[in-house]
Amino acid sequence: MATRANAGYGWDSFDSESYFQHYYGEPHVDDEVVVGLASRAIARAQPFGRDLETVDIGTGPNLFPLLCALPRARRLTAWEFSSSNVAWLEGELAARSLRPQWAHFWNVVERSYPPGSRLASDPLAVLRERAEIRQGSVFDLPEATWDLATMFFCAESITGDDREFERACTRFVRCVKPGGSLVGAFLVGSSDYEVAGRPFPILDVSPDRIREVLEPMVRDLEMETIGLVDREIRSGYSGMLFASAVRREAAA
Ligand SMILES: C[S@@+](CC[C@H](N)C(=O)[O-])C[C@H]1O[C@@H](n2cnc3c(N)ncnc32)[C@H](O)[C@@H]1O
Secondary structure, eight states: OOTTOGGGSOGGGOOHHHHHHHHHSSOOHHHHHHHHHHHHHHHTOSSTTSOEEEEEESOOSOOHHHHHHGGGEEEEEEEEOOHHHHHHHHHHHHSSSOOHHHHHHHHHHHHHSOTTOOOOSSHHHHHHHHEEEEEOOGGGOOSSOEEEEEEESOTTSSOSOHHHHHHHHHHHHHTEEEEEEEEEEEEOSOOOEEETTEEEOOOOOOHHHHHHHHGGGEEEEEEEEESOOSSOSBTTBSOEEEEEEEEOSSOO
16 A cells, blocks of 8 residues: 555544534635635536535534535535544534634635625525535545535545645545536645644645646646745644636546
């Protein structure tokens, strides 16, 4: 098995609440930027003018990917591998109200969608109605199933193996129908991280490498770097790259 491969880590022991507290306990400006960019990209996502079947890959202990897609989504599938994160997500959706951190990011979503968008007054209730949490691996995603796929900090943050990163990106692109929309955020120039003392892998990818992997499979690729610094801000983190694209109609 390749070193630092996905299968070599204890994903079912991922401490979801520690991760949430460490990364989202205090909303970070870079995450606000990424939520704004994702919401604007999803608001204009093809196919336009109808509700979308959406999937978020590696949702983990994070509701903002689902909140960004909520105004356009007919149904949202959260495709998450770890049993602890699945249980955490189920608990989060069953809560009486959104945590203040999610309410904060929902405000960013509201400000980012254009006037006239259908914005829920009770996003948690609507999320509960539309969301389905599925336990599965990015490597087992079905082909050509959804209109829109989102993926935040997954392909590069589940492995230290470049071939697995490429396979995860390929699955991400191919899980939407040809002409379907893709919205993602990647950690760049980052190193392995710890959650509650347990190690997890991150592949140190550059914006050029992400472009090289995505470009043959997509059109209209737009990329933006956010908050890149030469020192670590949070465990494993030194900046990110936001990307949006459309899956090419011709088979890639
Ligand atoms: C760094 S976390 C990102 C979580 C979340 N998307 C976020 O934005 O904070 C990586 C996530 O990928 C999940 N994961 C690990 N291996 C996976 C796999 N093979 N397929 C799908 N998800 C996986 C982990 O359980 C975790 O939720």
